[in-house]
Amino acid sequence: MPGMSEPLALTLGQKFELERMTRVIDSTGDAQSLRGLAKQLLQAWQTQRAATEWMMRQQLGSPPSRLGGSAGGTEAGKLPVKQEFSVAGPDVL
Numbered sequence: 566m567p568g569m570s571e572p573l574a575l576t577l578g579q580k581f582e583l584e585r586m587t588r589v590i591d592s593t594g595d596a597q598s599l600r601g602l603a604k605q606l607l608q609a610w611q612t613q614r615a616a617t618e619w620m621m622r623q624q625l626g627s628p629p630s631r632l633g634g635s636a637g638g639t640e641a642g643k644l645p646v647k648q649e650f651s652v653a654g655p656d657v658l
Contacts (some may be wrong), residue, residue, distance in 0.1 A: 575583065593599055 590599065593602070634644065
């Protein structure tokens with residue numbers, strides 16, 4: 566795990582996935598599809614926050630944060646389930 570002073574950098578795979586998803590969003594003209602994708606991204610973001618908080622608690626041995634509520638509604642000691650994106654359309658490979 567990188568030190569707290571090191572900036573976070575995306576891996577090459579993450580950069581490619583970011584570019585792929587950006588192109589899917591740019592090519593989607595259907596507002597309903599974009600809303601669905603936005604909701605999936607919001608869910609994934611909150612799940613990632615919960616996973617990060619869980620990992621920090623495991624490493625630091627501290628109880629769950631009570632300030633600001635739970636990032637993802639996870640129970641203490643349980644790692645959140647990884648979210649997968651499902652974007653329909655011929656542009657997604």
